[in-house]
Amino acid sequence: MEENNKITEEESDEFIDNEMDKKFDLSIDELQKRKIDNKRIKKIDQSKKRATIESVFDERTIFTLNKLLVNGPLENVEGIISAGKEANVYLAYDMDRNEVAIKIYKIDSNTSKWMRNYIIGDPRFKKIPRNVSKVIYLWASKEYKNLKRAYKVGLNVPKPIYIKDNLLIMEYIGFESIPAPILKDIKDPKDPINLMNEILAFIKKLYQNAKLVHGDLSEFNILYHNQKPVIIDISQAVSIQHPKAEVYLARDINNIFNFFKKLGLDTPDPKDFYYEVINIDA
Numbered sequence: 001m002e003e004n005n006k007i008t009e010e011e012s013d014e015f016i017d018n019e020m021d022k023k024f025d026l027s028i029d030e031l032q033k034r035k036i037d038n039k040r041i042k043k044i045d046q047s048k049k050r051a052t053i054e055s056v057f058d059e060r061t062i063f064t065l066n067k068l069l070v071n072g073p074l075e076n077v078e079g080i081i082s083a084g085k086e087a088n089v090y091l092a093y094d095m096d097r098n099e100v101a102i103k104i105y106k107i108d109s110n111t112s113k114w115m116r117n118y119i120i121g122d123p124r125f126k127k128i129p130r131n132v133s134k135v136i137y138l139w140a141s142k143e144y145k146n147l148k149r150a151y152k153v154g155l156n157v158p159k160p161i162y163i164k165d166n167l168l169i170m171e172y173i174g175f176e177s178i179p180a181p182i183l184k185d186i187k188d189p190k191d192p193i194n195l196m197n198e199i200l201a202f203i204k205k206l207y208q209n210a211k212l213v214h215g216d217l218s219e220f221n222i223l224y225h226n227q228k229p230v231i232i233d234i235s236q237a238v239s240i241q242h243p244k245a246e247v248y249l250a251r252d253i254n255n256i257f258n259f260f261k262k263l264g265l266d267t268p269d270p271k272d273f274y275y276e277v278i279n280i281d282a
Contacts, residue, residue, distance in 0.1 A: 058107055060133070064165050065104075073162055073169065077102060081179045086111050086139075086235070091172065091179065099172040100161060101179075105140050107133050107166060115139050118215060118236040121243045133166070140166050143235035146212060150237075153209040155202055156230050173223050173230050180225035183259070184218075190227045196260045196267070199229050203252060204277045212237045213245045217252035219259045250274055 068074045078091040087105040094100050105111075112135040119125050119138065124145070129135055140163060147160035147170065159171035173180045189195050199222065206212050214237050221233035238245050253274055257267040 061104060061107070061166060064167055068162075068164065068167065068169075074100075074102070078177070084233075086115075091174075091177065092169070094161075094169075099174070099176070101158065101170050101172045103140075103143075103168040103170065105136050105166040105168075107136050112136055112139075115236075117244075118142075118238055118242075122239050123241050124239055136166050139235055140168050142237075144168055146234045146237040149210045149212060150206060150231075150234060153205060155205055155210065156198075156228065157234060158230065158232060173225050173232075180223040180230065182220055183222040183224045183229065184220050186224045189224060189263075192260065192263050192265055195227075195229060196256070196265060199231075199256055200273065202229070202231055203249075203256070206237075207240060207249065207277050208279065211240050213240060213242070213249045214252050215248040218255040246278070249277065253277075 065074075065077070069076065072095050075093045075095050075097065078093070081089040081091055081101065087103050089101055089103045092100050092102045109132045112132045115135060116128065119128055119135075119142070125138065125142070129138065144160050144163040147157055150157045151159055158173055160168070161171065162169040183189070199217075203214070203217065206214060212234075214231065214234060216233065216236050217231070221231070223230040223232055238248060242248075250270075253270050257270050260267055
């Protein structure tokens with residue numbers, strides 16, 4: 001009986017080899033994630049970090065953030081994920097130690113000017129404040145509402161969690177402390193045809209079900225997570241009743257087709273897809 005339970009030396013070597021192969025595959029996958037993340041970190045050098053902190057953490061923002069840390073829902077804020085023209089995004093933890101993303105919009109008069117192009121004409125916003133900080137607060141609230149609307153119809157966007165003034169807390173997309181990379185940084189995505197179709201389905205469903213047009217969709221604001229697209233930066237999304245909604249829609253479609261053409265894919269006719277989205281026969 002004892003002989004039957006013994007593992008032969010050959011079986012033992014095979015088991016060790018299999019385990020080593022698994023670890024090697026995991027190590028390669030982890031190295032690829034870290035390589036992409038290291039490139040992201042290098043783009044935000046120390047001088048840029050100081051500049052982004054100064055532009056985002058004004059006195060009012062610090063006061064609001066401190067309230068969220070003292071009273072919840074935040075426990076602490078970690079490093080910066082991305083720095084953009086309108087906002088910075090940081091990795092944070094909620095009171096249950098779950099990772100969340102906090103987007104802090106810059107209180108900036110130049111930024112507030114171009115925001116008005118996406119607010120004026122949107123029937124959801126009747127009064128547009130003159131005060132710069134109030135325009136930024138409205139913009140942050142707009143992204144929160146857009147995310148809620150998209151998330152409600154089952155679209156792959158970060159789940160909105162909390163909004164206060166110019167601070168938006170939402171679902172964190174990534175692997176532990178490593179945020180998901182943007183699609184632009186993925187040179188060889190797995191199954192690009194399916195990936196393109198998923199993004200096109202997003203555009204169509206956003207228009208037909210959520211009644212929104214993203215307005216700035218490109219490889220720069222699509223995260224690549226578990227070989228799936230997660231659409232971000234939806235603050236500028238407008239109602240389909242906005243006077244420029246169809247112009248923005250056509251631009252979104254062209255941006256996506258141009259990206260996949262660069263990957264060597266044959267794409268549908270953008271005009272045909274445009275009419276398919278707005279549900280009008282060409």
